[in-house]
Amino acid sequence: MLFNRLPKTPILLISIFSLIAIVVPAVVIYGQGGTSKARKAPAEDRTNWPSFGRDLAGSHHNPYETAITPATVSRLKTKWIFETEGDVSSQPIIVNGVIYFGSWDGREYAVDAKTGKKIWDYDGGQSSRSAAAYGDGMVFFGDIAGILHALDAKTGTLKWKKKIDPHPSTVSTGAPIFYQGRIYIGVSSHEEGAGMRSKNYLCCTFRGSVVAYDAKTGDEAWRWYVIPETPTDQGKDKAGKTIIGPAGGAIWSTVSLDTTAKRIYVTTGNQYTQPASKFPNAIVALDLNTGKLLWSYQATPKDIWTFECRNNPECSDLDVDFGTTPVMVRGAGNKKILAAGQKSGFAYGVDPDTGKQVWSTQVGPGGKL
Numbered sequence: 001m002l003f004n005r006l007p008k009t010p011i012l013l014i015s016i017f018s019l020i021a022i023v024v025p026a027v028v029i030y031g032q033g034g035t036s037k038a039r040k041a042p043a044e045d046r047t048n049w050p051s052f053g054r055d056l057a058g059s060h061h062n063p064y065e066t067a068i069t070p071a072t073v074s075r076l077k078t079k080w081i082f083e084t085e086g087d088v089s090s091q092p093i094i095v096n097g098v099i100y101f102g103s104w105d106g107r108e109y110a111v112d113a114k115t116g117k118k119i120w121d122y123d124g125g126q127s128s129r130s131a132a133a134y135g136d137g138m139v140f141f142g143d144i145a146g147i148l149h150a151l152d153a154k155t156g157t158l159k160w161k162k163k164i165d166p167h168p169s170t171v172s173t174g175a176p177i178f179y180q181g182r183i184y185i186g187v188s189s190h191e192e193g194a195g196m197r198s199k200n201y202l203c204c205t206f207r208g209s210v211v212a213y214d215a216k217t218g219d220e221a222w223r224w225y226v227i228p229e230t231p232t233d234q235g236k237d238k239a240g241k242t243i244i245g246p247a248g249g250a251i252w253s254t255v256s257l258d259t260t261a262k263r264i265y266v267t268t269g270n271q272y273t274q275p276a277s278k279f280p281n282a283i284v285a286l287d288l289n290t291g292k293l294l295w296s297y298q299a300t301p302k303d304i305w306t307f308e309c310r311n312n313p314e315c316s317d318l319d320v321d322f323g324t325t326p327v328m329v330r331g332a333g334n335k336k337i338l339a340a341g342q343k344s345g346f347a348y349g350v351d352p353d354t355g356k357q358v359w360s361t362q363v364g365p366g367g368k369l
Contacts, residue, residue: 045064046062046064046065047064047094047097048094048095048096049062049092049093049094049095050093050094050095050133050134050135050178051093051131051132051133051134051175051176051177051178052091052093052130052131052133052174052175052177052254052325053254053256053325053327056177056179056256056257056258056259057256057257057258057327057328058254058256058325058326058327059327059328060327079116080115080116081116082109082111082116082118084103084105084107084109085103085105085107086103086104086105086106086127087103087104088101088102088103088104089104089129090102090103090128090129090130090131090132090141090175091130091131091175092131093131093132093133093134094113095134095153097112097113097114098110098111098112098113098119098153099111099112099113100132100134100139100153101131101132102124102127102128102129102130102132102141102143103127103128104127104128104129105127106123106124106125106126106127106128106143107121107122107123107124108121108122108124108128108132108139108141108149108151108156109121109122110139110153110156119156120155120156121156122149122151122156122158124141124143124147124149124161125143125145126143126144126145126147127143127144128141128142128143128144128172129144129173130142130172130173130174130175130254131175131254132175132176133175133176133177133178133183134153134178135178135179135181135183135215136178136181136215136216137152137153137154138150138151138152138153138159138215139151139152139153140176140178140183140215141175141176142164142172142173142174142175142176142185143172144171144172145163145170145171145172146163146164146165146167146170146171146172146187146189147161147162147163147164147172148161148162148163148164148172148176148183148185148213148218149161150183150215150218159216160217160218161218162213162218164185164187164211165187165189165206165209165211167189167191167205167206169189169190169191169194169206170187170188170189170206171188171189171190172185172187172188173186173188173252173253174186174188174251174252174253174254174255174325175254177254177255177256177257178215179257179259179288181214181215181216182212182213182214182215182221183212183213183214183215184210184211184212184255184257184264185210185211185213185255186208186209186210186211186251186252186253186254186255186266187208187209187210187211187250187251188208188250188251188252188269189206189208189250191203191204191205191206191247191248191272191306192204192248192272192305192306192307193306193307195241195306195307195308196307196308202241202242202243202244203241203243203244203247203272203273203306203308204231204244204245204247204248204272204273204306205231205244205247206247206248206250206272207225207226207227207231207247207248207249208225208226208227208248208249208250208251208268208269208280209223209224209225209226209251210223210224210251210255210264210266210286210291211223212291221291222290222291223291224286224291224292224293225249226248226249226250226251226268226277226279226280226282226284227246227247227248227249227271227277227279227280228277228279229246229277231244231245231246231247231273232244232245234246234273234274234275237308237311237312237313238310238311238312238313239311241311243273243274243312244273245272245273245274245275246271246273246274246275246276246277247271247272247273248269248270248271248272248273248280248304249268249269249270249271249277249279249280250268250269250270250321251266251267251268251269252269252321252322252323253266253267253322253323253324253325253326254325255325255326256325256326256327256328257288258288258328258352259288261352261353262287262288262289263285263286263287263288263294263352264285264286264287264288264291265283265284265285265286265326265338265352266283266284266285266286266326267282267283267284267322267323267324267325267326267340268280268281268282268283268284268321268322269281269321269322269323270300270303270304270305270316270318270319270320270321271302271303271304271305272304272305272306273304273306273312274304274312274314276301276302276304276314278296278298278301279296279298280298280303281298281299281300281301281303281320281321281322281342282296282297282298282299282322283296283297283299283322283326283338283340283348283350283355284296284297284355285352285355294355295354295355296355297348297350297355297356297357299322299342299344299346299348299360300318300320300342300344302314302316303316303318303319303320304316305317305318305319305368318344318368319343319368320342320343320344320366320368321342321343322340322341322342322343323341323342323343324340324341324342325340326338326339326340327339327340328352329349331349331358331359335358336352337349337350337351337352337358337359338350338351338352341363342366343366343367343368343369344366345362345363345364345365345366345367346360346361346362346363346366347360347361347363348360
């Protein structure tokens, strides 16, 4: 049912380019690996939003935007409406006046930002729930079947595609990130619910990971597994079924990059089966070039959970994955802090150089979903 084509649903996209200021005198940028005075950028760079968080640090901030403010946002008006044949949950990206986005109808679209007219569409065969990424004239996106697609940005022609993990339950939920000829993406899965779909399913064997690919060829450059060990027989559960583990640690969120420190920051999900590992439910830093682990901070140890949790004697019944991109913020004394939110309702701040916790705060009630 999840993968079926859906009834025609309108997507409302509001073009705001007529409201964007042409010249911005002086602002401070935080993102893409550091803090610097704003440089005079070409007009298209000021309106471009080429990836999920706009910049490599995932800031979701456009430092050149001055026209849209709390005082003016109420005056925005609908400029055009573009319809797809399915819901749209992926954040659109925009590059050089073209909007790229995916739909639950299985297609990736390129639309003229000024007119709302379709430039091309690409039928990937499966729905896409996350943002695309633009780089070197190509558009990259992942789908719910765990396939990473690379398209020609001008024509929508497929350049290459690759399954990001061979496991049959693999899905792609975080957006890819492009930097200097590589694509970085986290790997997640739906194996948590496999036992509900098949009573004889032996859970679990999936291990979350981060992968770096060559953007031109799709060749894998490196991979880091959240759970280093290969899953093996761990005995029986309360219903007499064999438990396979350790497994889990899906990466649902989009990674962020600090290019100055040459690090990639990752947040990880809960563990599926024992024995408990130290990298699920964690904020992790990896070497950008090699994928080597630099440090990790585990917010909730021993969070072992699946939909058959009641049968597992080591089930935590928590399921409080990190589901947000780790982003850099400023703390006391202008100190850099890496922050991320968890399904528990807590946000955590850690030192980006060491992974040591600086603070944690509850921002909501939390829950499994």
